[in-house]
Amino acid sequence: xSFRDEDEAVRYIGGIFEAAFAxxxxxxxxxxxxxxxxxxxxxxxxxxxxxxxxQSVHKGAVEGRDASASMSMTCEIxxxxxxxxxxxxxxxxxxKIKVSGQVADLLKIAPMGKKLYPVYIxxxxxxxxxDLLVS
Numbered sequence: 851x852s853f854r855d856e857d858e859a860v861r862y863i864g865g866i867f868e869a870a871f872a873x874x875x876x877x878x879x880x881x882x883x884x885x886x887x888x889x890x891x892x893x894x895x896x897x898x899x900x901x902x903x904x905q906s907v908h909k910g911a912v913e914g915r916d917a918s919a920s921m922s923m924t925c926e927i928x929x930x931x932x933x934x935x936x937x938x939x940x941x942x943x944x945x946k947i948k949v950s951g952q953v954a955d956l957l958k959i960a961p962m963g964k965k966l967y968p969v970y971i972x973x974x975x976x977x978x979x980x981d982l983l984v985s
Contacts, residue, residue: 851926851929851981851982852893852894852924852925852926852929852982853894853896853925853929853982854894855894855896856894856895856896856897856909857909859889859891859894859896859898859925859928860896860898860907860909862929862932862970862973862974862982863889863891863898863928863932864898864900864907864908864909865907865973866932866963866966866969866970866973867880867900867907868907869966869969869970870962870963870966871905873965873966875965876962876965876966877905879959879962880902880905880959880962881902881903881905883902883955883958883959884902884903884918885900885902885903885918885919885952885955885956885959886899886900886901886902886903886912886915886916886917886918886919887899887900887902887917887918887919887920887921887956888900888911888917888919888920888921889920889921889922889923889928890920890921890922891922891923891924891925891928892922892923892924892925893924893925893926894925896909896925897909897910897911899911899912899915899917901915917951918951918952918955919949919950919951919952919953919955919956920949920950920951921947921948921949921956922947922948922949923941923946923947923948924946927941927946927947929982929984930984931947931963932963932966932967932970933967933970933971933983933984934964934967935984938957938960939957971983
């Protein structure tokens, strides 16, 4: 199961980064990376840009702000990742997640996401989106 549309991709994937920016431990570490991360999703098509230095989430490309790294995947893979069900290096090796740009920096910040898995799952449950929960 996947998101219904681009707005849901922004709500859930962008929302987890908004939660990360608010976290006392993770937020400053994300900002310090200086990364502007572009997600290119399919099924449904969506573009979500995470501007870490400015702690902002955008639907679609950001004019005047080039991404320093990008990740491409289906929304189903993204949803499973934020539930702790996808190993990033393995998914990259198998071509399920394609990355470009500052790949080393992306791999450094990936472990920070583990603290956010329960937050993501709780948000899905709160919104009644049990259909998106991966067992």
